[in-house]
Amino acid sequence: MTVAADSAPEAASLVQSIDWLAIAPPVITAAAALAVLVADLFVSERRKPLLGHATVVALVAALAFLVPLRTGDRSTFCLTDGAQACSYTADHFAVVIQALVLGGALLTALLSLGDTRKLPAGEFWFLLLSSAAGAALLPASRDLATLVVALEVASLPAFALVGIKRGDRRSSEAALKFFLSSVVATAVTLLGVSFVYAATGTMHLTEIASRIDEVPGRLSTLAATGVVLTLVGFAFKTAAAPFHFWVPDTYVGAPLPIAAYLSVVGKAVGFSGLVLVTVIAFPSYADVWGPALAVLAALTMTAGNVAALRQSPTRARSAVRLLAWSSVGQAGYLLVPIAAAAYSSDEQIGSTVAYALMYAVVNLGAFAVAALVARTHPGNRISDYRGLYATRPLAALAMGFFLLCLAGLPPGIIGLFAKVSVFSAAVDAGLGWLAVVMAVNVVIALYYYLSWTATLFRAPPAPASGDEQPTASRPPRAPAPLVTAVVLTAVAGIALSGAPQVILRFAAVGLF
Secondary structure (H helix, E strand, O other): OEEEOOOOOOOOOOEEEOOOOOOHHHHHHHHHHHHHHHHOOOOOHHHOHHHHHHHHHHHHHHHHOOHHHOOOEEEEEEOOOOOOOEEEEEEHHHHHHHHHHHHHHHHHHHHHOOOOOOOOHHHHHHHHHHHHHHHHHHHHEOEHHHHHHHHHHHHHHHHHHHOOOOOOHHHHHHHHHHHHHHHHHHHHHHHHHHHHHHHHOOOEHHHHHHHHHHOOHHHHHHHHHHHHHHHHHHHHHOOOOOOOOOHHHHHHHOOHHHHHHHHHHHHHHHHHHHHHHHHHHOHHHHHHHHHHHHHHHHHHHHHHHHHHHOOOOOOOOHHHHHHHHHHHHHHHHHHHHHHHHOOOOHHHHHHHHHHHHHHHHHHHHHHHHHHHHHOOOOOOOHHHHOOHHHHOHHHHHHHHHHHHHHHOOOOOHHHHHHHHHHHHHHHHOOOHHHHHHHHHHHHHHHHHHHHHHHHHOOOOOOOOOOOOOOOOOOOOOOOHHHHHHHHHHHHHHHHHHHOOHHHHHHHHOOOO
């Protein structure tokens, strides 16, 4: 496929080639989505599970195509007029985030295998792959148009996934709340993007960075307003306070695998876009977005941890609700290095990437264990986890490990080191007050993480008076894909705790 370029005599090349290897991960995922949707028309109901297995294979293939891109030096869809601006760049940042989102989608697919009996299988797998394709495209996007399109391709299928439980009022309400908040975020983002384009005359992020300082005086207010609105739009997507109100109800109403997907992949999408527009497009406005993101980080981690602290263990779905508020608190930690980048260098972004990788592994693991418990306790209360060690010792040990990683306590070494990396980024940038706020929030979070961990190892509740003593029996066998998801995340978490430098090295190098 070729694209004709401008016929000006000074153009160095009249033909632009597409680097198919660079764009392979999102293209494979998108092609698989279309294939699954078409195959659903011809596959009998008895063979519908094959669509789920095809989804897993496609995501593994997309991940495999990241291996030749690990050098991080490929770009395509570039301008041919001599300007060094491209719309798609597979640099180190893009490849690492693509590995995160495709790995998260793969684990979501494993959690969903066997749990789509009451869901329209073809539509479910198509929507999951479509959202994953947009999420894989976004970190490599280097112009505002591609960035917004990727953001919406990742978000729009997620609305339908949240509300895909037919006849479930809670699911429909969650999807509506998620949809309305995201529509507002998109409208604000588009308005900001249009203002930036009107002021600079370009969509490419690198070109915006070089031109936004040179806009005429009469357009400076327009440019500044565009920057602020764009940041506000991405703050919605990252669930930063005070734009986080949709998170708990959305996670509780969504199917559990989709809640896990939103908590990891959805956040990766929002934070990737936020990093790209701040560090690459708007570095000259660091005095604006730096303090703003620092305040948002403090508000977000405080709001999330305080709300998680107030969750009642006996409330229906309190386990998922606590994980939802926990994810809001973790989003605050993820914002810290981005804010720090405004005061020092863009190498601070590596701390966000390292923390996001740790968070993705252990949070998906926690949701995997929650899905396992939900098979016998549909209410999914925190109190339902009491005595889990007596019935499912390996699941209890895995859940305890995941919670300790999120808390930043041994043996969750990777969680501890990731928090230290974020804390160091704030201190090195001179944001001592933010480091203090983070330290206080880490202490607050210790209470609810340790309380839940202790619940796992308490004696099971005694039967009520008059009830028959239950006979000892093994819990029902869990589906193999669900067990695989728990094992994969546990092994990955243990391996990272033994060799934390695997991801912490990103905190010490430039990713762009």
